[in-house]
Each structure stands twice: as C-alpha cells, then as structure tokens.
Amino acid sequence: MSFASGFVTGLAKTVDDQLKNDMLRTQKRMDGMEQYRVTRRRADEDRVKKERREVGDVMKQLATFVGGDMYKAKVLFETGGGTVAGATKFYDKLDNNKSSLGENFKIEDIVTGINKVERPDGVSDADFIDNYIEGYKKITSEMTASGLYGKIFNPDISAQVDKNVDSLATIPNNIYNTIKTKPLAINHEALIERQAYKKANQIAPKGTFMGEYLSLDRQFYNEEDETKKKDIGKRRDDMYAKYLKDKELTKSYTGKDTTIFSKENITSVINNSKENALEQGGYTKNIDGVITTIMEGNAGGVFLAQMQGLKAIEDRFKTSMNSEPILRDAIKAEKVLQKNARNTYTGNIQNESMASDKALADYNALPEDTNGNKIGNDNKIVAKPKEYELYKKENVAKSIIDNIPQAQLKDKTDTEKALIVRKALNVEGKRQRWARNSVIEVRPSPNSPIIRGIWTGNEVIF
Numbered sequence: 001m002s003f004a005s006g007f008v009t010g011l012a013k014t015v016d017d018q019l020k021n022d023m024l025r026t027q028k029r030m031d032g033m034e035q036y037r038v039t040r041r042r043a044d045e046d047r048v049k050k051e052r053r054e055v056g057d058v059m060k061q062l063a064t065f066v067g068g069d070m071y072k073a074k075v076l077f078e079t080g081g082g083t084v085a086g087a088t089k090f091y092d093k094l095d096n097n098k099s100s101l102g103e104n105f106k107i108e109d110i111v112t113g114i115n116k117v118e119r120p121d122g123v124s125d126a127d128f129i130d131n132y133i134e135g136y137k138k139i140t141s142e143m144t145a146s147g148l149y150g151k152i153f154n155p156d157i158s159a160q161v162d163k164n165v166d167s168l169a170t171i172p173n174n175i176y177n178t179i180k181t182k183p184l185a186i187n188h189e190a191l192i193e194r195q196a197y198k199k200a201n202q203i204a205p206k207g208t209f210m211g212e213y214l215s216l217d218r219q220f221y222n223e224e225d226e227t228k229k230k231d232i233g234k235r236r237d238d239m240y241a242k243y244l245k246d247k248e249l250t251k252s253y254t255g256k257d258t259t260i261f262s263k264e265n266i267t268s269v270i271n272n273s274k275e276n277a278l279e280q281g282g283y284t285k286n287i288d289g290v291i292t293t294i295m296e297g298n299a300g301g302v303f304l305a306q307m308q309g310l311k312a313i314e315d316r317f318k319t320s321m322n323s324e325p326i327l328r329d330a331i332k333a334e335k336v337l338q339k340n341a342r343n344t345y346t347g348n349i350q351n352e353s354m355a356s357d358k359a360l361a362d363y364n365a366l367p368e369d370t371n372g373n374k375i376g377n378d379n380k381i382v383a384k385p386k387e388y389e390l391y392k393k394e395n396v397a398k399s400i401i402d403n404i405p406q407a408q409l410k411d412k413t414d415t416e417k418a419l420i421v422r423k424a425l426n427v428e429g430k431r432q433r434w435a436r437n438s439v440i441e442v443r444p445s446p447n448s449p450i451i452r453g454i455w456t457g458n459e460v461i462f
Helices: 003-063 070-079 084-104 125-130 147-153 157-168 192-200 209-222 226-254 263-280 299-316 318-323 325-364 394-402 414-432
Strands: 284-287 290-293 439-442 451-455
Touching (some): 003 070, 003 084, 003 125, 070 125, 192 226, 209 263, 263 284, 263 290, 263 299, 263 325, 299 325, 299 451, 318 325, 325 439, 325 451, 394 439
Antiparallel strands (some): 284 290, 439 451
16 A cells, blocks of 8 residues: 555545544534423423413303303403403402302393303314413524534534424414404493492492482582581592592403593582582572572672682592593683683673763763853753773773882792782772772783783682
C-alpha cells in the first residue's frame, strides 16, 4: 500500500467515525427533546382533565334546574358569568331559591327565556364542556443535526421530533370558545336574596323602593305637625338609603347600574319640593281642593321659592348625581324652565317700562297752557303718567357697583366678584326700599352683557 492510498483510507475512517458520533449526538438530543415535550404534554393533559372535570361538574349541577338539558345548562353557565367560579356562585343562588321556594320555584321566572333556547345540531354534551377548556399547548422549536451529519445530510429532525411526540401523546381537536352562547337576563326581583332584603326593609313583594319613597314624600309635605313631619322625612331618607343598598346588590349580580327614577316620578318629587317651598312662603291658595300659585304681586317671592325647592332636591340627592342620569337631567331641565319663566317676567316688565317711557315722552311733547298744564289734542288737560317703578335701568346698578371698593374685588374670581356685587345690590335695595318684584339691569363688568335680576324684597335673584 502506497502512502497516498493509506492516507485516503485513514481519512475515510476518520470521517466515518466523526459522522457516526454526530449521528449519535443528534439522536441523543432528539431523545432528550422528545422526553421533555412528552413530559410537558402529560402535565398539560392533567390540567385539561382537571378543568374538564370542574366545568362538567358545575354544568351537570346547573342541568338539574332544566331537566338535564346540557345545552340549557351551558346557557345557565354563560348567564352565571362563563367561568367555573361565576357559574358555581350562580348555581348556589339558584339552589338556595329552590330550597326556599319549593314547588313554587320556576327557573323560567328567574332566567328569562331559558325554556325557549334550542340546542344546536351536531354538538355533543362533551362538546359543551370542552368549549370552556383551553386545549393542549403544542410546543415546537427548531433543531438541527450535529456536526458533519447536519452539514452533509441536513435532515429535518424538528419534524421527526414533533411526529414522535405526537405518536406518544396525541393532541385531541381543540374546540375552545367555538360554541357561542349569549347569556340571558336574570330577573333579580325573583331572587330570594332580593326578596329577603325587601321584606326586611318593609317593601311589599310586588312593591318598589320608589313607590314607598313617593308615598313617604307625599306624607312629608302633607303633614302639618312638625314632629311627625320630621319623623316622616327621616323615614323617607332612610328608604332612599335602602334603595341605594338594593342598587348595589343588583349591580353586584348583573354588573349594571339601575335607577329608582323615571321621568314621571322625578317630576313628582321635584313638584312636591317646589309646592312645599311655595306653601311655606305663603304663595299658594286652595281653591276647591286645587292648589294654585298666587303669582300676582308675588313674582319675586314665587321665583325664589321655586329655586329653593329645586335646591332642596339637589341637596337631598347630591351624592347620587353622577350615577342617576334621569335625576340629573330632570334637575337641569327644571333649571332651564325656571330660568325661562324669570326671563319672560323680566322681559314683560322691560316692555311695560318702555311703554311707560314712551307715554312720558309723549306727555312731555304736548303743548302747555298759560298755567303750565299739558293740553291734549282734544284741548283737555292731560295728567302726567305715573313713573314706572318696577324697572331699574343699568345706571342704578352701575352707581352701586362703582361704589364697591376695588380692594374688595382685587384678585377675586368671577364667581366671587358676582357674590360681592349681589351683596352690594341687596344692601342698597333694602336701603332704598325698592318695590318688590322690581327688575334691575346689571352689567357685572364693563365688557359683559346686561343681565336682569328680580328684587324679592330682600335679595336680587337672577
């Protein structure tokens, strides 16, 4: 054997040994990866079995309320929140109802429409359970063969590992969250917990917190005895507090806000408060059982009483404004109505003042006789029109505002300045004994538009 042929033979043997070693190392790595993935999949299999058992147990419990129908049980599961924890809590509530009501328990009275749901075709009971089980997690990773084995042959060992793992631990089809079911509405008035709460708080089974509240509200305003009135007022306010607790219970069950108010009943509450304020001010009279507001000669007082009645409602429900849109919107609308009524009044007074000014101007334009009397077209003496006292023009308020020390207004907000101006007007109105129900023009600042206030006899309201 020549040197060259010996060299080639030796090289071939060396390459052959290296290739075999690389193949063995590759196989060892594959075996290790397969074992790891099979172990992970077995652990995942245990998780799936546990979750399937938990979902199945609670769904079978819910099925007892619907004659064993697993699809209706799935609907109840979804209605309870779509989770094992939520559905278990819902089952406990239903079971408590059934134990308390006995033969009177009807699932359709509590879960609206449960008897009308129809099972989809081609779906098994097991599928309903598996719908809530997140399937096996398949672990994959890129692997390459070692050394010369990989460089020469470049085998797809990743695919081989996946195939071997799948043969050792098969992954079933994953139908997680593929069977869509809408939750149904829960009639919480039928739930024992709500009924027990209402009973403990003196609400008739078919009664409502608002019904009780309105009844006490009417009693409060009709009661003349101050001691009894105070007691009724406390019971009324306690009833509202009980409603808030009931509202909290309802939200904990449904996640939704409810309201005690409707457009009709909040109007009744506001009107009761306004009528009470008007009655307290002496601005009402009873004509054949009908309460009438005495507006003539009392405009300022009537407007103020209406504002006070609405303010009392705001104060009573101030903690509920953000969560009671019907209440908030009704108060806002009532403020607009009252403001419009005041604007109409001040507009009418302004028109009467303008008519008075014209009459005085016409009078002054008439010729005079030798005695200084104004003579009309019929050659008769014309009496001087009486000066209109119910309208104070801008110059009246301006002189008052101009006399406010600037130090009092320095560094004040517009709201604070408005209060200072209003206080000055009130002081001057009392000093000058302005006629009740007068309208006064006010320009709060040089660049602001004129606003018109009404003098009640004690204060200016806008």
